[in-house]
Amino acid sequence: MSADSTLLYLDGVSVSFDGFRALNNLSLVMLPGEMRAIIGPNGAGKTTMMDVITGKTRPDRGTILFEGRTDLTRLREAAIANLGIGRKFQRPTVFEPHTVWDNLELALKAPRRPLKTLTYAINGTDRDRIEEILAITRLSALRDRQAGGLSHGQKQWLEIGMLLAQDPKLLLVDEPVAGMTDAETEQTAELLCSIAGRHSVIVVEHDMTFVRALGVKVTVLAEGSVLAEGSLDSVSANAQVIDTYLGR
């Protein structure tokens, strides 16, 4: 596929650590607005893939293009974040002493926004955007609650909301449902489905119930390369995927 119409284009990306190939000729294409689930065994290279996209790790070789033209391998982490690539790590990092609303307001003011000034005052548009994010993340009723008092799942949603406040074009989400209840897991799938389209989303997750609930194309990584790609049903029926990851 030509890179022109893609949001993210990885071609032949390799990374070695002390001679060990964490990514091995990895190629992957994401379209604007697409959500993709990445699965694979421990050590398959999922985190390393996120690291090369966000500039935390430099690939030894290969092409990584954003919006078909920006070469991410030449940019630093902050510059990549400024292009509109947001990342959510596994553990929630919200400002615990602050309220849910204040966390979202702080995120709106954070550096990605060109309007940031010391005299920033919240305007109606920002207020509407916070209301919208509260509704998406199901936190409207908890707006005045201290973030530290939220459940683990609610903290994860708040952090996703804080990333949404920065209006990313691409959101990378690492194991969002680890430690969540079944109900929270289901709600997280709904939340991510509701933001796909407006944002592209890459979700790394081991929880197959959650991946099924997302209902999106799945990429299976193993030994630093793509082992299979397609619907969860099709990759689950793939003999190599069963042998390497899902088990018989």
Ligand SMILES: Nc1ncnc2c1ncn2[C@@H]1O[C@H](COP(=O)(O)OP(=O)(O)OP(=O)(O)O)[C@@H](O)[C@H]1O
């Ligand atoms: N900075 C590093 N130095 C040395 N080896 C590393 C480094 N980062 C990753 N690796 C190795 O690269 C391989 C891929 O690791 P990675 O964390 O990307 O896998 P993963 O698919 O995210 O695994 P998991 O599901 O356990 O999170 C592993 O064998 C890991 O030990």
